[in-house]
Amino acid sequence: MILITGASGQVGCAVIQALSKIGIETKAFIHRVSNTEKVEEAGATEVFVGDMSEKKDLRDTLHGVDTVYYICSAANT
Amino acid sequence: MIQIAKEMGNIYFVYHSVLHSVLQDMPHHKRKLHTEQLVVDSGLDFAVIQPAVFMQMLIPAVKSVQSGGLILQKFFTSDDTQMSLVDMEDFAEAAAVILSSKDYANGTFELCGKGSYSLQDMEAVFSKVAGREVKSAYITDEAFIGQMKIDADSYQAQTLLTMFRHYNEHSFRGNSVLLSQILGREPHTLHQFVSRNMR
Numbered sequence: 432m433i434l435i436t437g438a439s440g441q442v443g444c445a446v447i448q449a450l451s452k453i454g455i456e457t458k459a460f461i462h463r464v465s466n467t468e469k470v471e472e473a474g475a476t477e478v479f480v481g482d483m484s485e486k487k488d489l490r491d492t493l494h495g496v497d498t499v500y501y502i503c504s505a506a507n508t
Numbered sequence: 509m510i511q512i513a514k515e516m517g518n519i520y521f522v523y524h525s526v527l528h529s530v531l532q533d534m535p536h537h538k539r540k541l542h543t544e545q546l547v548v549d550s551g552l553d554f555a556v557i558q559p560a561v562f563m564q565m566l567i568p569a570v571k572s573v574q575s576g577g578l579i580l581q582k583f584f585t586s587d588d589t590q591m592s593l594v595d596m597e598d599f600a601e602a603a604a605v606i607l608s609s610k611d612y613a614n615g616t617f618e619l620c621g622k623g624s625y626s627l628q629d630m631e632a633v634f635s636k637v638a639g640r641e642v643k644s645a646y647i648t649d650e651a652f653i654g655q656m657k658i659d660a661d662s663y664q665a666q667t668l669l670t671m672f673r674h675y676n677e678h679s680f681r682g683n684s685v686l687l688s689q690i691l692g693r694e695p696h697t698l699h700q701f702v703s704r705n706m707r
Contacts (some may be wrong), residue, residue: 433607436509441564442524445600446607455608489512493519500607501509502524503543504536 432476432495434458436483437465437502444473446500451475460492510550521552522607527560527592527618527682534674537665544616553613555606560594560682561675562621563701569644570705573634579644582652582672584627590679594621594687595696602690620682621695630698637702 437443438459447457455491459475460483461467467478475479481488483503493499513519529541547554561583569579583591599619606612625633627644634642649669653660656668674680687695694703 439523441562441596442600445596446603449597449600449604450607453604453608454652455604483509489509490516493512494515496516496519498520498522498607499509499513500522500524500603501547503509 432456432458433498433500434460434479434492434496435475435500435502436460437504438470438473438475439463440502440504443502444470446502447473447475458492460497510546510552514550514569518578519552519612520554520607520610521547521550522555522557522603523547523556524603524706525556525618527558527620528556528680531674534671535663536671553610555614556616557603557606558616558618559599560592560601560618561680562596562599563593563621563696563698566593566699566702567705569634570702573596573638573642574706579634579642580647581627581630581644582647583643583675585646585676587626587628588679589598589676590624590626590681591675592620592624592680592682592684593698593701594619595701597689598687602687605690617686617690618682619687619690620684621687622684622697624679624681633698635693637699656664 435443435447435457439475450457456476458477458479459470460479464480470478479492481492513521525540525544526537529537531537544556572580602619631642652666658665666703684695
């Protein structure tokens with residue numbers, strides 16, 4: 432299972448879609464529950480709604496994950 | 509996130525960075541390079557992916573030309589400026605390969621389309637696809653900030669304006685050999701991208 436952070440962005444969705452095409456399961460980490468449909472439409476197998484600054488959320492989301500694609504904007508904040 | 513991944517153990521950690529993160533006059537490159545250092549030093553199996561500017565940044569220009577307008581752009585203030593681009597579809601396909609195989613572990617991968625484009629090159633591509641002469645117009649800093657609806661003094665605004673200034677002054681070029689190898693084919697050209705999106 433591959434975890435994609437920043438999953439609801441354009442890059443995150445494109446990568447989820449590309450992984451889905453080759454049959455690889457993904458877990459989409461999103462901040463807002465309203466983005467669930469967007470990442471599911473891209474092909475995410477699982478969706479985790481959480482806060483990247485919360486250690487508990489990070490530990491919880493990493494369960495069952497062997498690979499992380501860490502997408503985090505460096506220009507927005 | 510890196511620290512938690514280390515605690516969990518045996519995680520292949522792939523970081524989404526930026527092409528030429530060594531260019532430290534751009535604030536977001538500075539942050540990206542610092543994170544790259546943390547990833548490489550983490551002890552985890554890692555990969556760093558460094559994409560060029562995405563062709564998808566030109567979608568508003570495609571829409572404008574489609575409706576009979578100009579190429580509205582912020583990359584070029586000089587005839588000498590050259591930009592390399594990558595189609596997000598190619599990037600995502602290659603990223604999926606890197607993510608799904610640890611054969612790529614402990615490497616850094618620049619993902620960039622072929623060649624580079626001047627403003628004249630870009631106008632020529634849009635003209636050919638549109639079947640008419642297409643000219644461009646430069647988006648001023650003020651207009652850009654207005655479109656983005658962000659505070660002119662914010663980190664985001666200053667970072668983006670610094671980035672565009674850097675591109676304008678120095679160009680931003682990359683190499684496509686690695687992307688071609690990973691894809692097992694040539695990356696999409698700007699002409700292919702514009703044709704696909706102007707249908």
